[in-house]
């Protein structure tokens with residue numbers, strides 16, 4: 426297993442191009458199953474999670490071609506069973522359920538296991554499918570859904586932790602070919618849901634209200650092929666924004682949609698850093714220690730859970746006490762024990778992290794876990810004294826396209842050691 430060595434203390438300057446969004450590309454690639462005609466998706470990031478999704482599409486019978494960031498999918502004839510040995514590698518595989526059910530009226534996908542950020546139920550996905558008239562069954566570690574006819578309905582997809590992103594995506598994809606109109610209440614409003622709806626509408630779907638809590642889908646007979654360019658990855662952008670704040674001279678992010686990062690930009694500004702936005706770019710000027718913050722993760726447009734670990738890395742070196750409350754995945758603190766190995770002073774009380782700023786972190790061997798926690802360890806290493814060895818780097822490669830190369834281009838000193 427590869428590891429990376431982060432040599433601390435090198436400031437960052439210059440500009441970096443942000444890749445296409447992983448969390449938008451994954452459901453959009455699944456949505457290509459909804460038509461027999463070819464679809465071309467551009468700005469697809471080169472990530473292992475994308476590779477796994479393309480493997481699943483191929484296994485289901487689709488023709489898949491990839492040339493750098495452009496993927497062509499033609500799903501003329503498809504099977505409806507996604508195999509365990511591929512699905513187990515990536516929870517987001519669950520988003521093939523909706524298109525398979527929508528098009529073939531049946532689907533079998535192995536249940537997404539739990540992961541380090543906590544339990545990953547799909548009860549809300551199944552609630553939506555059942556409201557459309559499907560029957561769901563859990564057997565031998567698989568979830569099987571099937572229906573004679575899918576009929577439009579009104580369904581509320583709010584769970585105890587709020588809306589569900591992939592659950593909203595799945596129910597939209599099951600409803601686009603249903604008979605009649607479907608209304609999703611308490612829908613997720615993330616930009617990635619909007620990007621999926623825009624792609625489906627290009628295919629001939631009739632979806633209104635994406636980006637709000639109420640989405641209306643008028644079922645159509647069939648969908649045709651379409652072309653689409655995936656939106657920029659707002660979490661990769663947020664990660665580099667925090668890196669620039671921690672280590673910048675001046676860092677400019679290019680090919681970003683700054684409107685998707687409002688709550689993250691606000692937090693970095695509140696921490697005392699200068700952030701300027703213009704069409705397609707964000708510029709941040711780093712300087713000394715950040716001011717302490719109180720943050721709560723919330724569904725979009727609130728502060729994203731996928732940026733919580735990165736903010737812990739930033740706030741670990743501040744003058745004062747910060748408090749972060751994680752309401753989406755209450756156990757999402759795998760990074761805390763590793764940051765403490767680097768000298769951070771963080772205590773956990775349930776889903777709340779109390780971060781007492783320290784003068785300096787020190788480099789240490791640390792273990793990557795969930796992909797955002799792993800990115801946080803790289804950020805902490807940029808600023809720590811000495812060398813930080815981040816093991817199990819495959820976690821980072823799931824969600825970040827060449828993060829070490831991009832940071833080195835900005836002036837960092839990171840070595841990737843092939844295992």
Ligand code: EPZ
Pocket residue numbers: 447448449451517544545546547548549550551584585586587588589590591592613730731753754796797824
């Ligand atoms: C998406 O996961 C993202 N993944 C996650 O990003 C992100 O953290 C999450 O949304 C934020 O909500 C992709 O888009 C591929 P949820 P998703 O359903 O859709 C509970 C990353 O780092 N819930 O929105 O799987 C769930 O347990 C990843 O790129 C139910 O209770 O998450 C959680 O507490 C990590 N029942 C909350 O809802 C359900 O049926 C939000 O989960 C579904 C979810």
